[in-house]
Amino acid sequence: MKRISILGSTGSIGTQTLDIVRLNDDVSVEALSAHKNIDLLEKQIREFRPKVATIWEEVDAKLLSDRIKDTDTKVCFGMEGLTEAATVEGADIVVTAVVGMIGIEPAIAAIKAKKDIALANKETLVCAGHIIMPLAKKMNINIYPVDSEHSAIFQCLDKNNPIKKILLTASGGPFRGYTKEQLQKVTLEDALKHPNWSMGKKITVDSATMVNKGLEIIEASHLFGVDIDNIEVVIQKESIIHSMVEFKDNGIIAQLGTPDMRLPISYALFYPERRYIADERVDFSKLNSLNFSKPDLDVFEGLRLAITAGKEGGSAPTVLNAANEWAVAKFLKKKIRFIDIPYLIGKALDAHKFTKNPSISDILLLKKWTEEYLERIKI
Ligand SMILES: NC(=O)C1=CN([C@@H]2O[C@H](COP(=O)(O)OP(=O)(O)OC[C@H]3O[C@@H](n4cnc5c(N)ncnc54)[C@H](OP(=O)(O)O)[C@@H]3O)[C@@H](O)[C@H]2O)C=CC1
Numbered sequence: 015m016k017r018i019s020i021l022g023s024t025g026s027i028g029t030q031t032l033d034i035v036r037l038n039d040d041v042s043v044e045a046l047s048a049h050k051n052i053d054l055l056e057k058q059i060r061e062f063r064p065k066v067a068t069i070w071e072e073v074d075a076k077l078l079s080d081r082i083k084d085t086d087t088k089v090c091f092g093m094e095g096l097t098e099a100a101t102v103e104g105a106d107i108v109v110t111a112v113v114g115m116i117g118i119e120p121a122i123a124a125i126k127a128k129k130d131i132a133l134a135n136k137e138t139l140v141c142a143g144h145i146i147m148p149l150a151k152k153m154n155i156n157i158y159p160v161d162s163e164h165s166a167i168f169q170c171l172d173k174n175n176p177i178k179k180i181l182l183t184a185s186g187g188p189f190r191g192y193t194k195e196q197l198q199k200v201t202l203e204d205a206l207k208h209p210n211w212s213m214g215k216k217i218t219v220d221s222a223t224m225v226n227k228g229l230e231i232i233e234a235s236h237l238f239g240v241d242i243d244n245i246e247v248v249i250q251k252e253s254i255i256h257s258m259v260e261f262k263d264n265g266i267i268a269q270l271g272t273p274d275m276r277l278p279i280s281y282a283l284f285y286p287e288r289r290y291i292a293d294e295r296v297d298f299s300k301l302n303s304l305n306f307s308k309p310d311l312d313v314f315e316g317l318r319l320a321i322t323a324g325k326e327g328g329s330a331p332t333v334l335n336a337a338n339e340w341a342v343a344k345f346l347k348k349k350i351r352f353i354d355i356p357y358l359i360g361k362a363l364d365a366h367k368f369t370k371n372p373s374i375s376d377i378l379l380l381k382k383w384t385e386e387y388l389e390r391i392k393i
Pocket residue numbers: 021022023024025026027028047048049050051052068069070096110111112113114116134135136137160161162211212213214215216217275
C-alpha cells in the first residue's frame with residue numbers, strides 16, 4: 015500500500031495526482047489540502063476519505079467541518095493545518111503541489127517527519143534548496159521530481175557517469191519569437207494561452223515570461239548538484255523532448271513523450287515502476303519535425319535575471335522568486351502590464367541587501383521585505 019498526502023489537491027497537479035490514485039488500487043490518500051476551493055475539497059474528501067483535510071482560512075475550515083460532519087476526516091487550517099497534512103501519520107510520500115513559497119515550511123516539516131517528497135512546488139527549492147537538499151540527505155529521504163523537465167533529467171541519469179551538462183528544454187511559451195516591442199502590448203488573456211500545457215495560472219504566466227525556465231534552472235541545480243553554468247536552456251517548441259543529459263563523451267540521453275503531467279506524477283509516486291500509460295504516444299510517422307532554438311535573453315529579461323540570481327545564490331533566488339510571485343499576482347489582477355513583471359524583479363534584486371546563506375526565517379523575512387519594497391514602486 016502506498017499512502018500519500020497531497021498539499022494543493024484542488025489544483026492542476028493535485029487533481030492529476032488524484033487521477034493517478036484512481037488508477038491504482040494500492041494507494042490511499044491520508045491528507046488533502048486547498049486554499050479556497052471548499053466545494054472541490056469536500057468532493058475529494060467524500061471520495062478519498064483522508065485522515066486530515068486542511069484549508070487556509072479558519073472560517074472556511076469551520077464551514078467545511080459542518081459540511082463533512084458525517085465523515086471521520088479532521089479539518090485543520092492555516093500553516094498549522096498544512097504542516098499537519100505534511101506530517102500526517104502513516105503517509106509515506108507527500109506531493110507538494112501548492113503554488114508559491116507557502117510550500118517551503120510544510121516541505122521541511124514533511125522531510126523532518128521522514129516522508130519522501132514528490133516535488134512539484136519548484137519555489138521550495140529555488141528559495142531554500144541549500145537547506146532542503148542537505149536536510150533530505152540527513153533524514154535519508156528521497157525527493158522525486160514532478161516538474162516535467164526534472165523528471166525527464168531524473169529518468170536520463172546514468173549511475174555510472176556524472177552529468178556533464180543538463181539541456182533543459184523550454185517551449186518558449188506563447189510569446190516565443192516576439193520582439194521587446196511586441197511584448198509591450200500583450201494581455202493577460204494572451205499570456206494564459208500556453209501552447210502545449212494546461213496548468214495553473216501562476217505557472218502559465220511564468221512560462222510566458224520564461225521566468226519558469228529560470229526557476230527550473232535553479233531547481234535543477236539543487237536537485238542534481240550541477241552548476242548553473244552547466245545548465246543550458248534549449249527551446250523545443252513542441253514540448254516533446256522534456257529535457258536531456260549530456261555526458262563527458264558528448265553523448266546525450268533525452269526523455270520524450272507527449273505533454274502529460276500524469277506521467278511524471280506517477281513516476282514520482284511509484285519509482286522505479288512505470289505504471290501510468292500516457293493517453294497518446296509520440297507518433298514519429300506523423301511528427302514532421304522537432305524544432306530547436308536558443309532563448310533570447312534580451313527579450314525574456316526574467317530568464318536573464320533568474321540565471322544571474324541563480325549564479326549569485328544566497329538571498330538572490332528568494333528575492334527573484336518573491337518579486338515574481340508578487341508581480342504575477344498583480345498581473346493576474348490586471349494591475350500591472352506583462353513587461354512590468356521582469357522590471358519589478360530587477361528593481362527588487364538591485365535594491366535588496368544580499369546575504370550569503372539565508373535561514374528559513376531569513377527567507378520568509380526576505381519575502382516580506384520584497385513585497386513591502388514593491389508596494390512602494392511606482393510604475
Ligand atoms: N501545473 C503543472 O502542470 C505544473 C506545476 N508545477 C508546479 O506545481 C505547483 C502547483 O502548480 P499548479 O498545480 O499549476 O497550481 P494551481 O494554481 O493549479 O494549484 C495550486 C494548488 O495549491 C493550493 N493552494 C494555494 N495556496 C494554498 C495554501 N495557502 N494552503 C493550501 N493550499 C494552497 C490551491 O488551492 P485552491 O484550489 O483552493 O486555490 C491549489 O490546490 C507550482 O509550484 C508549479 O510551479 C510544476 C510543473 C508543472
